[in-house]
Amino acid sequence: MAEIRPIAILRTPFAEKFGVPRQSGLVPAAEGRVEFLPEFAAAEFGRGLGDFSHVWLITGFHLNPPWDGAATVRPPRLGGNERVGVFASRAPSRPNGLGLSLVELLEARPGLLRVGGIDAVDGTPVYDVKPYLPWCEAKPEARSDWAKDAPEIRAAGAVVIPAELERELPEAVAVLVRQLLGLNLQPAYQDGEAGRIYGMTVAGWNVRWRGGVDGTIEVVEARPAKSDSD
Numbered sequence: 293m294a295e296i297r298p299i300a301i302l303r304t305p306f307a308e309k310f311g312v313p314r315q316s317g318l319v320p321a322a323e324g325r326v327e328f329l330p331e332f333a334a335a336e337f338g339r340g341l342g343d344f345s346h347v348w349l350i351t352g353f354h355l356n357p358p359w360d361g362a363a364t365v366r367p368p369r370l371g372g373n374e375r376v377g378v379f380a381s382r383a384p385s386r387p388n389g390l391g392l393s394l395v396e397l398l399e400a401r402p403g404l405l406r407v408g409g410i411d412a413v414d415g416t417p418v419y420d421v422k423p424y425l426p427w428c429e430a431k432p433e434a435r436s437d438w439a440k441d442a443p444e445i446r447a448a449g450a451v452v453i454p455a456e457l458e459r460e461l462p463e464a465v466a467v468l469v470r471q472l473l474g475l476n477l478q479p480a481y482q483d484g485e486a487g488r489i490y491g492m493t494v495a496g497w498n499v500r501w502r503g504g505v506d507g508t509i510e511v512v513e514a515r516p517a518k519s520d521s522d
Contacts, residue, residue: 296419297419298329298352298417298418298419299328299329299332299418299419299420299421300326300327300328300329300332300417300418300421301326301327301329301415301416301417301418302324302325302326302327302349302351302410302412302414302415302416302417302418303324303325303327303414303415304322304323304324304325304410304412304413304414304416305322305323305324305414305468305494305495305496306322306412306413306414306492306493306494307413307414307493307494307517308413308492308493309355309413310477310490310492311472311477311492311493311494312411312412312413313411313472313475314368314411314443314475315382315411315443316393316394316395316409316410316411317394317395317396317409317411318409318411318443318445318475319409319411319468319471319472319475320396320408320409320471321408321464321467321468321471322408322409322410322411322468322471322472323398323406323407323408323410324395324406324407324408324410324412325404325405325406325407326349326404326405326406326407326418326421327403327404328403328404333402333403334402334403335402338400338401338402338405341397341400341405341421341423342397342400344397344423344424345396345397345424346394346395346396346397346423346424347394347395347397347405347407347421347422347423347424348392348393348394348420348421348422348423348424349391349392349393349394349395349407349412349418349420349421350390350391350392350418350419350420350421350422351390351391351392351393351412351416351417351418351419352389352390352391352416352417352419353384353389353390353391353416354389354415354416354417355413356384356385356389359385359386359387359388359389360385362378362385363377363378364376364377364378365377365378365381365383365385367381367382367383367439369438369439369443370438376438390419391412391416393410393411393412394409394424395407395408395409395410396408396409405421443475443476444476445474445475446473446474446475446507446508446509448470448474450474450507450508450509451469451470451473451474451508451509451511452508452509452510452511453466453469453470453511453514454510454511457511457513457514460514460515461497461514462495464495465494465495465496465497468494468495469494469497469499469511469514472492472494473501473509473511477490477492478490478503487502487503487504488502488503489501489502489512490502491513493517496516496517497514497515497516497517498513498514498515498516498517499511499513499514500512500513500514
C-alpha cells in the first residue's frame, strides 16, 4: 500500500495538547477549519459533502513522540491507574498515531470545511474525510463496559468567570472556556486536588483556573496569548 499523506491541515483553537477535549463532540463551541492542501482544494473533491450533517476526520497525532512499543496504556476513564491494551483504548500513543473524530459539518466550500466539536490541537494533519452515515454507524445497542457513560459535565453555574475577566474575553471565547472547563481537563490522577492552578492556551488566550472543594471551577486569569512576533 502506498504511504498515506495529509490532504488537509486542521486549524483549531487549541495551541497545545493540554485543554483539548478527550473526545470529539463534547464541546460544541470548539470550532475548527479543515484547510485542504492545494492539490485537494478543487470543488470536485467535496461535491455533495454539504448534504451531510457530520463527517469523520482521520487525523494524525503529530505532536506525539514516536510510539515506544508499549502494548498497554492507562486510560483516564479508569482513573489513570489501570492498564488496558492499546487497541482497547483511544489513547494517542499507538503504533500508527492516527486519530478519529466525528464532528459536525457547519459549512462546506471549495478547499475548506468548518466543523464543530473538534478535539485536536492546531496544525493537526488530516489524512481523510468521510461522511457520517447514521443508518449504519449509530448503534444504540452497542456495548462499552468500562467507558459506557458520557463524561460528567459540570452545571453552567459551577464554572465561575469573574465579571472583570469575562468583560475582557470575546463572547465566543467565554462560551468556549465555559464548555471546556465543564469537563475534567486535568490528568485523572490529579482529580480532586482543590486549589491547584491549571492553565491552557485556547483561541489566542492564556486562561488559568483552579478547582474548589465543592467541585466548582474558578477562572483566575485570562489574558491574550503572545504571538511569536511579540
